[in-house]
Amino acid sequence: MAEEKLSTRAENFSEWYNELVLKAELADYSPVRGCMVVRPYGWTLWENIQQALDKRFKDTGHVNAAFPLFIPMSFFEKEKEHVEGFAPELAVVTHGGGEKLEEPLVVRPTSETIIGYMYSKWIKSWRDLPVLINQWGNVVRWELRTKLFLRTTEFYWQEGHTAHATEQEAREETLRMLDVYADFAINEAAVPVLKGIKSETEKFAGAVMSTTIEAIMQDARALQSGTSHYLGQNFAKAFNIQFTDQNNELQYCHTTSWGLSTRMIGAIIMTHGDDQGLILPPRLAPIQVVMIPIFKNDAEKAAVQPVVNRIWQELKAAGIRVKVDEREGLTPGFKYNDWEMRGVPLRMEIGPKDVEKNSVALARRDKPGRDPQKPGAGGKSFVSQENLAASVSGMLVTIQAALLERATAMRDSHIRDPKNYEELKQVVQNDWAFSYWCESKACEAKVKEDTKASTRCIPLEGQPDHAGTCIVCGKPATRKVYFAKSY
RNA sequence: CGGGGUGUAGCGCAGUUGGUAGCGCACCGCGUUUGGGACGCGGGGGUCGUCGGUUCGAGUCCGACCACCCCGACCA
Structure with missing residues (x-):
């Protein structure tokens, strides 16, 4: 049950977010520190995200599988940068069945190691390649500071792991999946992300190159919303993922991994939400x-209910996710x-007046119109019951487009081009x-030191066609990067 | 892990010089209501975060611990 007003975004963006997640019943705090319970409404949203992504994975030739939650500790020691990156946030199981384990087991923070181990068993010949596997699951990273959905000790995600014969193929795969993420974010979530390459300091532990989709939240902070990595032969060498090529020579594979959580x-909450609450993109x-039936007495109820039922059936048959709010006493x-x-x-809204006029009242969430006397002021309109499923579908498409447009304008309004370092520090x-x-x-670290802003990515699109000079040190520079505070 | 804050009913809070716990919302029942957050009457629900100390007596005073939230160093 929703309670009264939220904090406003302007007052306290962080509070607004926390309250919204709880009150919209997306998730709740769990008895375990840093963990969350995803409630049915939030989980259904996640399922819709999963479906949209999973279809894209299948369409690009990937298959799903499941790997174990527990990984032998020693696996983490095989790849130097990987272990250094993850060691501080590992959860380790030392006992099982009442006895101390011979070798501690790590609760997976990501699965490159155990999947690498399995790939070395499965891959023998160039004919076995590429291997294109995805896994939907949960992972655990012992975070110091948590926030519902954005950073929790346990979270849900998918991780794709692929192995290829050549560097070129693996790099193409990395970018292909980045495109899949961007396409998903933009066209399903209406979150206008920017695709780019992570700096050396920001990249994944063990990767040769990390790519990312970065989104801008309403408070202008950046949110890394999905990543795709080219791992080179680092994990192949650590786990002996080798194949015999057409010339009968033994080669190491080139691997990739990519995840979205x-x-x-x-990202959806902080991109679209307003002071009234959540705004969800229709596609997800x-x-x-x-549907809100409206009636004052039994006679009106008797008139309204059959119409509500009929329309509900029609919309459902048209594939629209529709619910009738039948709660009494509200x-x-x-x-x-x-x-x-x-x-x-x-x-x-369907009441006696609509039944009489063969119409319904429709109100768009993205354009709250609180006064029905001023239909021009908000998003409330009255439409005929004829071809209602088509009108509703059309309106959902319109809303989806409007959300993306608004979010894109918001994003663009937050991107600035400072003239010098002093201005950058302000910006x-x-x-x-x-x-x-x-x-x-050094320059990256200086910006972070002076402003707390990090490099988000070197975007793949929108780079200038001429060289310039580094905003920090003034030396020649060929590419532009986004600097921003991030989550 | 440092700094700050908060722990009293599901949620938000009050609780005086220490005297045996209350308000609003929510919840349950009945009735009247219902086109932008309805109302009346009745009702249920608390080892006051935990442990210890002071006291005839502790929600209140003292100490320790725990949990959570917010702000900073690491991360999807």
């Missing part, structure tokens, strides 16, 4: 249309607010800076 739910929303006004909190894209307090960078760790 429940953090995406946080667990409930796309909520006023329509309360229900409006309640479903707005939960972010349902479209609300349909990154409330915006992103898109600046030439010499790609040295």
